[in-house]
Amino acid sequence: GENVEQHPSTLSVQEGDSAVIKCTYSDSASNYFPWYKQELGKRPQLIIDIRSNVGEKKDQRIAVTLNKTAKHFSLHITETQPEDSAVYFCAARYREYGNKLVFGAGTILRVKS
């Protein structure tokens, strides 16, 4: 069935270190993978996305990698800062339900200063 697994569920890093969050999906036809950041009490906001025709995409300190063969994709945050503390959700577009996005359960990232 449709499922996106996200790990870890919580992640604590020291300011300046890197953080990596990994997601796996099950639909081999999935071709769009966005990442959302949700700060406390706020709505999820799209921070980066990747399509299946590329293997990596970067935007300043954030990067996403995609391994279609293994059906997993990862978010990499370098030089973490306290303002990176938030809940991060991955998602994959599934053919069922009108190509909707299926979300992972989320990762709570805490950046300690």
Add this chain to the structure above:
Amino acid sequence: DADVTQTPRNRITKTGKRIMLECSQTKGHDRMYWYRQDPGLGLRLIYYSFDVKDINKGEISDGYSVSRQAQAKFSLSLESAIPNQTALYFCATSVGQGYGYTFGSGTRLTVV
């Protein structure tokens, strides 16, 4: 700025009551969605609509109904609220498949 607005922001209601959550958008997107967020479960799809005449069930539609009154408005109703419908509800819009969603400000619903 174009946005997605939800009302109310917070609501406490009693078991058995009917309640409507409203969503309006000025982004001009055709696709609208209702998601429910629970701790540790991520965002789960309740209903979605690709235009005014199109309504589709998501993975957890039982106990909910929706109405797409116009391209810009998509309402979610709980006909008879129950405590396990206590959650954070988000409306979202999308310009089309293969694009991310813009989420609304959210409605925190508590059923007592």
